[in-house]
Amino acid sequence: MAAEPIPPITLPxxxxxxxxxxxxxxxxxxxxxxxxxxxxxxxNIAQRAAQIFVRQRLEGENDLGSLVIAIVTEMQAFDFRETFFSEFAVANAVSDLILDSLGIDRCCGQ
Structure with a gap:
Protein backbone atom coordinates (compact mmCIF):
# COMPACT_ATOMS: atom_id res chain seq x y z
CA MET A 1 0.00 0.00 0.00
CA ALA A 2 1.58 3.25 -1.16
CA ALA A 3 1.70 6.18 1.22
CA GLU A 4 -0.76 8.87 0.25
CA PRO A 5 0.71 12.35 -0.03
CA ILE A 6 -0.70 14.75 2.51
CA PRO A 7 -3.07 17.07 0.68
CA PRO A 8 -2.10 20.74 0.77
CA ILE A 9 -3.90 22.76 3.40
CA THR A 10 -5.12 26.14 2.20
CA LEU A 11 -6.10 28.70 4.80
CA PRO A 12 -8.98 31.07 4.14
CA ASN A 44 10.82 37.41 20.93
CA ILE A 45 10.54 34.11 19.05
CA ALA A 46 6.73 34.22 19.08
CA GLN A 47 6.68 37.87 18.02
CA ARG A 48 9.04 37.25 15.10
CA ALA A 49 7.25 34.12 13.87
CA ALA A 50 3.87 35.89 14.02
CA GLN A 51 5.29 38.86 12.06
CA ILE A 52 6.61 36.56 9.32
CA PHE A 53 3.33 34.64 9.20
CA VAL A 54 1.13 37.74 8.93
CA ARG A 55 3.38 39.38 6.33
CA GLN A 56 3.28 36.24 4.19
CA ARG A 57 -0.51 36.09 4.56
CA LEU A 58 -0.87 39.76 3.59
CA GLU A 59 1.21 39.00 0.48
CA GLY A 60 -1.44 36.43 -0.44
CA GLU A 61 0.19 33.20 0.76
CA ASN A 62 -2.51 30.89 2.08
CA ASP A 63 -0.81 27.49 1.66
CA LEU A 64 0.16 26.21 5.11
CA GLY A 65 3.19 24.30 3.79
CA SER A 66 4.56 27.42 2.10
CA LEU A 67 3.93 29.48 5.23
CA VAL A 68 5.86 26.95 7.33
CA ILE A 69 8.78 27.01 4.88
CA ALA A 70 8.80 30.82 4.97
CA ILE A 71 9.00 30.76 8.78
CA VAL A 72 11.87 28.23 8.71
CA THR A 73 13.73 30.30 6.12
CA GLU A 74 13.28 33.68 7.78
CA MET A 75 13.81 32.43 11.34
CA GLN A 76 17.27 31.17 10.33
CA ALA A 77 18.43 34.76 10.90
CA PHE A 78 17.13 34.64 14.49
CA ASP A 79 19.70 34.03 17.24
CA PHE A 80 18.58 30.81 18.92
CA ARG A 81 21.69 30.48 21.15
CA GLU A 82 19.75 31.38 24.32
CA THR A 83 17.09 28.73 23.79
CA PHE A 84 16.54 25.03 23.17
CA PHE A 85 14.35 25.79 20.16
CA SER A 86 15.27 26.06 16.48
CA GLU A 87 13.57 27.53 13.43
CA PHE A 88 12.27 24.04 12.62
CA ALA A 89 10.67 23.56 16.05
CA VAL A 90 9.05 27.00 15.79
CA ALA A 91 7.70 26.41 12.28
CA ASN A 92 6.35 22.97 13.23
CA ALA A 93 4.68 24.44 16.31
CA VAL A 94 3.04 27.14 14.16
CA SER A 95 1.76 24.46 11.79
CA ASP A 96 0.40 22.34 14.66
CA LEU A 97 -1.30 25.34 16.32
CA ILE A 98 -2.99 26.31 13.06
CA LEU A 99 -4.11 22.74 12.32
CA ASP A 100 -5.51 22.50 15.85
CA SER A 101 -7.36 25.80 15.42
CA LEU A 102 -8.90 24.48 12.19
CA GLY A 103 -9.90 21.22 13.86
CA ILE A 104 -7.63 19.18 11.61
CA ASP A 105 -6.21 15.98 13.12
CA ARG A 106 -2.47 16.31 12.52
CA CYS A 107 -1.45 12.77 13.48
CA CYS A 108 -2.95 11.18 10.40
CA GLY A 109 -3.01 14.03 7.91
CA GLN A 110 -6.82 14.06 7.75
Missing part, protein backbone atom coordinates in the same frame (compact mmCIF):
# COMPACT_ATOMS: atom_id res chain seq x y z
CA UNK A 13 -7.82 34.54 3.06
CA UNK A 14 -6.70 36.73 5.96
CA UNK A 15 -9.55 38.83 7.38
CA UNK A 16 -8.04 40.59 10.38
CA UNK A 17 -4.22 40.57 10.20
CA UNK A 18 -3.77 42.15 13.64
CA UNK A 19 -6.08 39.63 15.32
CA UNK A 20 -4.57 36.66 13.49
CA UNK A 21 -1.03 37.78 14.32
CA UNK A 22 -1.88 38.36 17.96
CA UNK A 23 -3.61 34.97 18.24
CA UNK A 24 -0.57 33.24 16.78
CA UNK A 25 1.89 35.18 18.95
CA UNK A 26 0.02 34.31 22.16
CA UNK A 27 -0.58 30.67 21.17
CA UNK A 28 3.04 30.17 20.14
CA UNK A 29 4.47 31.84 23.24
CA UNK A 30 2.20 29.69 25.43
CA UNK A 31 3.40 26.58 23.59
CA UNK A 32 7.08 27.60 23.90
CA UNK A 33 6.68 28.37 27.62
CA UNK A 34 5.00 25.01 28.28
CA UNK A 35 7.41 22.98 26.16
CA UNK A 36 10.44 23.72 28.38
CA UNK A 37 10.42 26.65 30.77
CA UNK A 38 9.07 30.17 30.36
CA UNK A 39 11.96 32.33 29.14
CA UNK A 40 11.92 35.95 27.99
CA UNK A 41 13.36 34.93 24.60
CA UNK A 42 10.15 32.97 23.92
CA UNK A 43 8.34 36.30 23.62
Missing amino acids: PIQDPQQEGEWLRVALQTWLDQEFIPESINQ
